Amino acid sequence: MKRICTLSLLLFSGVAFGQEPADALRTGWQVPGGTARVQAIGGAMCSLGGDITATFVNPAGLAFYRTGDLVLTPQVRFGTTKSTYLGTQKQDNTNKLTWGTSGFVFGGGSNTGNVKSAAFSLAYNRTGDFNSDIFYEGANPKSSFSQRYLEEARGLNANAVAQDFPYGASLALNTYYIDTTRAANGSINGFKTLANSATGLLQRQTVQNRGGIDEFALAGAANINDKLMIGGTLGFPYLRYNRESQFIEADATDNTNNNFDAAVIEEDLRTRGWGLNLKLGMIYKPEDSWRLGFAFHTPTLYNLTDNYFVRMNTNTENYQGEWSQTSEDITGARSDFRYMLITPYRLLGSISYVLREVEDVSKQKGFLTADVEYVNYKAASFQTDADNGNDQSTKDYLRSLNTAIDNAYKGAFNFKVGGELKFTTLMVRAGAAYFGNPYQDINGEKGSRTSLSGGLGYRNRGFFIDLTYVHALNRDVHFAYRLENPAFYAGAQLRQQMSNAVMTFGFKF
Numbered sequence: 001m002k003r004i005c006t007l008s009l010l011l012f013s014g015v016a017f018g019q020e021p022a023d024a025l026r027t028g029w030q031v032p033g034g035t036a037r038v039q040a041i042g043g044a045m046c047s048l049g050g051d052i053t054a055t056f057v058n059p060a061g062l063a064f065y066r067t068g069d070l071v072l073t074p075q076v077r078f079g080t081t082k083s084t085y086l087g088t089q090k091q092d093n094t095n096k097l098t099w100g101t102s103g104f105v106f107g108g109g110s111n112t113g114n115v116k117s118a119a120f121s122l123a124y125n126r127t128g129d130f131n132s133d134i135f136y137e138g139a140n141p142k143s144s145f146s147q148r149y150l151e152e153a154r155g156l157n158a159n160a161v162a163q164d165f166p167y168g169a170s171l172a173l174n175t176y177y178i179d180t181t182r183a184a185n186g187s188i189n190g191f192k193t194l195a196n197s198a199t200g201l202l203q204r205q206t207v208q209n210r211g212g213i214d215e216f217a218l219a220g221a222a223n224i225n226d227k228l229m230i231g232g233t234l235g236f237p238y239l240r241y242n243r244e245s246q247f248i249e250a251d252a253t254d255n256t257n258n259n260f261d262a263a264v265i266e267e268d269l270r271t272r273g274w275g276l277n278l279k280l281g282m283i284y285k286p287e288d289s290w291r292l293g294f295a296f297h298t299p300t301l302y303n304l305t306d307n308y309f310v311r312m313n314t315n316t317e318n319y320q321g322e323w324s325q326t327s328e329d330i331t332g333a334r335s336d337f338r339y340m341l342i343t344p345y346r347l348l349g350s351i352s353y354v355l356r357e358v359e360d361v362s363k364q365k366g367f368l369t370a371d372v373e374y375v376n377y378k379a380a381s382f383q384t385d386a387d388n389g390n391d392q393s394t395k396d397y398l399r400s401l402n403t404a405i406d407n408a409y410k411g412a413f414n415f416k417v418g419g420e421l422k423f424t425t426l427m428v429r430a431g432a433a434y435f436g437n438p439y440q441d442i443n444g445e446k447g448s449r450t451s452l453s454g455g456l457g458y459r460n461r462g463f464f465i466d467l468t469y470v471h472a473l474n475r476d477v478h479f480a481y482r483l484e485n486p487a488f489y490a491g492a493q494l495r496q497q498m499s500n501a502v503m504t505f506g507f508k509f
Contacts, residue, residue: 021405023271024380027213027239027302028343029438030128031449032056033100035073036466036504040455041418042431044371046350047283047293049229053101055123055219058281058295058348059231062221065107065119071506073100078499079132083478085205085492086138094133098212100502101125110222120220128213130241134478136492137204143488144195145203145249146177146263148481153178153191161191166330167310174330175314175323177263194260194316200252205480205492211241211271219279226285233279239302241271247480259319266311273304273341281348293350293371302341303385309334339398340383347374366421373416377409377438408445412436418453427457429468439477445491447476455502462508470500 031043034053038045045053049061052071079094103123110118149172153161158180161169172178176194183189195201214237221231250262281295310327328334352369381402388394418431435449455468474496483489 021401021408024341024343024382024405025377025409025438026130026241027128027300027341028375028377028380029435029447029449030213031433031435031451031472032128033073033075033098033126035071035101036075036455036468036502037420037427037429037457038101039470039500039502040429040431040453040457040466040468041369041420042416042433042451042453044350044369044416044418044431044433046281046295046348046371047291047352048350048367048369049283049291052103052105052121052123053125054221054231055103055121055217055233056101056125056127056215056235056279058283058293058350059121059219059221059233059279060229060281060283060293060295062105062107062119062121062219062231063117063223063229063283065105066109066117067107068509069105069107069506070509071105071123071504072102073502073504074098075100075500075502077129077131077501079496081132081134081494081496083134083136083492083494085136085203086140086490088136088138090135090137092133092135094131096129096131098126098129099124100504114225115222116226117223118221120218123217123219125215125217126212127215127237128239130209130211132207132209132496134205134207134209134492134494136478137202139252140197140201140203140490142197142490143483144193144197144201145247145265145481146172146193146195147483147488149173149178150191150193151484158188163330166327167308170330171265171310171312171325171327172314174325175263175312176316176320177312177314179320194314194319195249195251195263196258196260199255199258202248202250202252203480204248205245205478206247207243207245207478209241209243211239214238214240228285229283231281235275235277235279235300237275237277237300237302239271239273239275239304241269243267243269256317259316261315261317263315264311264313268309270307271304273302275300275302275343277301289354289356291350291352291354293348293352295346295348297346297348299345299379300343302343304339304341306337306339307334308337338385338387339394340385342381342383344376344379348372366419366427368419369417371414371416373414374411375414375438376411378406378411380405380409408440409438410440412438420457425458425460427459427466428455429457430454445477447474449474463505464508465505466503468500468502468504470498470502472496472498472500474498 049064054061107119219233277300355365439445451472
């Protein structure tokens with residue numbers, strides 16, 4: 001089993017800035033939205049086209065447009081997260097009203113040489129949703145949260161530990177969650193924890209995640225001889241993420257004289273920033289009924305700002321009593337940290353079979369389609385920006401963080417299938433999707449996302465409306481803390497069920 005010493009050190013020495021490897025995964029391991037039509041077929045539309053969602057999947061699909069569309073997509077999400085931590089099960093719920101893929105498509109015929117038609121779009125999409133509530137608790141006989149601070153403080157003098165780690169070990173030392181040890185001559189020779197895991201510690205974690213990724217995009221596409229469609233998209237995603245968490249560790253005994261009652265660590269992280277990406281794609285029709293699609297999504301380059309705050313309260317009973325300190329008490333103010341995040345690239349391939357493929361789409365009878373997508377999650381990285389590009393400590397920290405990402409994650413394949421049957425003005429759709437495990441399984445870390453979907457559509461005289469229901473099961477893992485030795489910490493196994501009710505309506509012009 002691979003050790004992740006670098007990662008364990010990062011999670012609080014690095015937390016001087018607030019980032020962790022999970023931030024890189026959060027932006028990449030998402031299930032992008034789409035119109036109700038596309039979500040009903042499992043999101044498999046890389047080789048289909050004819051929908052504004054092509055802007056964010058394979059822009060070549062816009063080339064099938066011969067008219068214009070105005071599209072709006074409201075949706076409601078209902079989520080339940082069940083967690084299991086050290087044998088104890090808990091549950092929490094989240095509900096949210098959001099917007100899905102919306103915007104304009106402008107298409108028309110062309111008399112320019114081999115170009116038979118062309119189209120471009122102005123569109124919005126919810127490409128990531130961070131909204132979730134996590135709650136878990138359990139009795140831990142193996143380790144204390146405070147041991148992460150001991151690992152951070154190892155080999156350093158007490159003055160440095162008290163001042164140089166305002167989001168981690170400094171708070172722990174100043175509130176006596178950890179304390180110094182002394183040699184026989186009275187000199188400080190190390191650090192100890194006041195929390196005794198041998199007698200058992202009650203641990204409780206509450207996390208509230210809010211925000212998402214809203215992408216605005218410009219796309220264009222061309223139809224060459226009704227055989228080859230090509231297109232490109234310039235995307236401008238805006239990332240907004242808020243995380244409020246509370247970790248409580250308490251003595252499991254009724255002993256009021258063992259020098260530890262409880263410690264409470266509260267965190268507040270706010271991340272904001274814009275990004276830039278490019279999507280390129282093509283669709284080829286070897287025969288009238290068959291379509292092959294290929295797309296490449298460049299990494300997204302985000303310029304982000306973190307605002308981070310930590311409060312720690314510790315009660316060591318007769319040892320030092322109750323103490324409280326915040327990161328602002330040490331830094332003097334709640335400060336911002338600016339950096340760049342580069343997300344993984346994506347490769348997509350697709351095949352579709354259209355029933356009765358004719359130019360008049362109203363006479364088509366339906367289709368079957370399948371997509372496969374590869375995402376290399378370990379390719380994500382953090383980089384310095386113009387504000388801190390020459391700061392060596394920042395460079396070293398981000399380099400270590402990127403090493404941790406490389407050790408923790410791997411590439412994975414995602415699969416999507418779907419189909420539609422058309423009955424004049426009424427359409428019936430169904431689909432499924434599976435998103436593979438991005439973890440290297442260092443310590444029981446496994447994740448997957450599976451969804452089943454179905455929907456109805458109506459089109460008549462330039463008006464269309466689609467209704468879809470998506471039921472998704474997500475499996476993930478959450479760690480309150482990590483230590484150098486994986487045998488001494490555990491993750492909470494998360495099982496999230498999401499229901500998504502989607503409506504898309506619009507007009508052709």
